Structure formats: structure tokens, C-alpha cells
Amino acid sequence: MPVPAGPPAPFDIADVFPELVPYARATTLLYPRAGSPVRDESSLGGPLLWPAEESWPTCTAPDHYNPARGCAVVGPAPVSMVPVLQLIARDVPALVFPAGTDVLQVLWCPLIHSEHDQHSPVPVLRWRSVADLADRPLLDEAPRPYEFDDEYVPLPCVIHPTETVEYPNQDMHAELSERVGRWSEEMEESCGISYYDAFTTQQSKIGGYPGWAQPPNWPHCACGSRMDHLLTISASESCGRWLPVEERTRPGGGWETDSEPQHVGHEMIMGDCGGIYVFVCRTCPTWPTTHRYDC
Numbered sequence: 001m002p003v004p005a006g007p008p009a010p011f012d013i014a015d016v017f018p019e020l021v022p023y024a025r026a027t028t029l030l031y032p033r034a035g036s037p038v039r040d041e042s043s044l045g046g047p048l049l050w051p052a053e054e055s056w057p058t059c060t061a062p063d064h065y066n067p068a069r070g071c072a073v074v075g076p077a078p079v080s081m082v083p084v085l086q087l088i089a090r091d092v093p094a095l096v097f098p099a100g101t102d103v104l105q106v107l108w109c110p111l112i113h114s115e116h117d118q119h120s121p122v123p124v125l126r127w128r129s130v131a132d133l134a135d136r137p138l139l140d141e142a143p144r145p146y147e148f149d150d151e152y153v154p155l156p157c158v159i160h161p162t163e164t165v166e167y168p169n170q171d172m173h174a175e176l177s178e179r180v181g182r183w184s185e186e187m188e189e190s191c192g193i194s195y196y197d198a199f200t201t202q203q204s205k206i207g208g209y210p211g212w213a214q215p216p217n218w219p220h221c222a223c224g225s226r227m228d229h230l231l232t233i234s235a236s237e238s239c240g241r242w243l244p245v246e247e248r249t250r251p252g253g254g255w256e257t258d259s260e261p262q263h264v265g266h267e268m269i270m271g272d273c274g275g276i277y278v279f280v281c282r283t284c285p286t287w288p289t290t291h292r293y294d295c
């Protein structure tokens with residue numbers, strides 16, 4: 001069942017802040033919702049199209065630790081990664097794939113790693129081709145990690161990719177950011193709608209802006225380019241205008257926002273309602289990736 005986005009914005013941001021127009025970015029909101037995805041579907045936390053003869057990825061980081069067990073350092077036995085996301089090109093037309101591929105898989109070790117001082121799981125990506133997988137035996141069930149922090153183990157969700165346009169929550173120059181913030185406060189007082197509810201998103205998505213909870217921290221590739229935001233896996237799902245109409249708990253015009261972020265589906269808390277942002281450099285032929293985490 002498709003989950004539509006909320007009602008349209010009540011005013012055109014281009015009329016209020018013409019200088020924001022160049023900041024508009026297309027994004028695909030994923031809307032993960034609890035379900036029983038199968039391996040040849042796009043999903044969050046569902047089974048992956050994985051060749052049976054290919055070993056399942058494990059993590060042997062010497063210092064990864066588990067906050068769920070008093071931050072005990074885990075090891076040295078390899079910890080199986082968990083499936084986090086599978087995107088098949090037919091479901092996400094706006095996502096650009098490397099030539100010859102049409103499946104993107106994201107996995108991570110469900111423990112905390114201090115790599116890049118991010119203190120989060122480290123996403124691992126696989127790009128594959130449906131055609132290449134068609135004649136190969138596939139893995140029936142992924143091995144379970146023997147140790148995990150369930151804040152980072154998604155429950156299986158089907159996804160409902162929905163394309164929209166968003167504006168930055170923080171990625172603009174300071175003077176504009178200050179004016180937008182002031183106007184947002186005025187709007188919230190007069191009609192209960194903030195700029196951030198109406199024009200920015202803080203949920204799992206492809207493209208658009210990272211839904212930074214802290215000041216922006218864009219990574220740079222070894223080649224010198226600033227990397228692009230590829231996707232976000234977020235603990236907060238569907239707040240403000242973006243909460244689907246049928247999931248609103250209060251009556252009215254559909255603009256009431258729940259003060260608490262929704263945990264609909266994957267149930268990951270990710271620290272304190274955190275987000276993991278995956279970045280890619282498409283200038284380099286190998287499309288290197290890295291991540292940031294905040295909460």
C-alpha cells in the first residue's frame with residue numbers, strides 16, 4: 001500500500017525567500033514501514049539478493065564496542081553484518097547507479113566504531129546487477145551477528161519511495177540561515193508551521209540534504225572533491241508535513257505535527273534519534289564512499 005506524503009506546502013518558499021531557489025534539491029523519501037519484504041524487493045532491513053557462494057561480510061574491528069552491554073569491547077571473533085537497505089533501480093528512478101548495476105545494498109556491523117570519530121556503525125555498500133544474479137544460487141538466510149546493539153539492527157520494512165523537493169536545514173550561508181530561522185519562528189507562532197517542518201526532511205532518504213542534527217560536516221574525497229550525499233538512514237521517520245496523512249494521530253487539516261519523532265517500522269533509535277549519512281564521490285571511477293553520523 002503506497003504511503004503518500006503529507007499535504008502540499010501552504011506557501012511557496014520561492015515567494016518568501018527567492019534566494020533559496022538555487023538550494024532546492026530533489027530527494028526520494030523511503031518511508032520504511034514494518035512488513036515482510038522478500039529478497040528480490042527493495043527493503044530496509046529485509047533480505048538481500050546475495051550470491052550463495054559469496055561469503056557474508058563480517059567485521060573484525062579490534063575496538064568496536066556494544067553500548068547495550070556497558071560499552072564492552074567485542075571480539076576477536078568476526079561479527080556478521082546486518083542487512084540495512086536494498087534498493088532496486090526500478091523502485092528508485094532518481095538514484096544514479098554505476099554503469100552495469102541496478103541494485104544497491106547497504107550493510108553494517110551493528111556495533112559502535114570509532115572510525116573517523118563518528119562512533120556509529122560503518123556502512124558497507126555493494127552495487128550489483130539483477131541480470132548477473134538471475135542464474136546464480138542465492139543465499140536463503142543471512143547469518144545473525146552473535147553480538148549486536150539493537151539500536152542499529154533494523155526490523156524488516158517494506159519501503160514506499162516518494163520523490164519530492166526539499167531545502168536545506170543548515171546548508172546555507174550564515175546570514176540567510178539566520179533570516180530563515182527568524183521567519184520560521186514567526187510562522188510557527190502565527191500558524192503552527194515552521195520552515196523546517198514544511199521544507200526540510202529528517203528521515204531515511206536518497207539524495208537531497210543530510211538531515212543534520214548537528215552543524216554540517218561534509219566529507220571530502222581523497223581526490224579533493226566534496227562528496228555528494230548519497231543516502232540517509234535515520235531514526236526519525238516522517239515528521240511535520242511529511243508524515244503521511246493516514247498516520248496522523250490528531251484531527252484537523254493535516255498540518256499538526258507530533259512533537260515526538262515517529263518510530264514507525266525499523267525501530268532503530270541510533271543513539272538519540274540519530275542519522276547515518278552516506279556520501280559518495282562520483283568523480284572517482286570507483287565511487288568511493290564514506291559516512292557521517294550525528295544525533
Ligand SMILES: [Zn+2]
Nearest residue numbers: 059061064109
Ligand atoms: Zn564492527
Ligand SMILES: [Zn+2]
Nearest residue numbers: 221223281284
Ligand atoms: Zn573522489
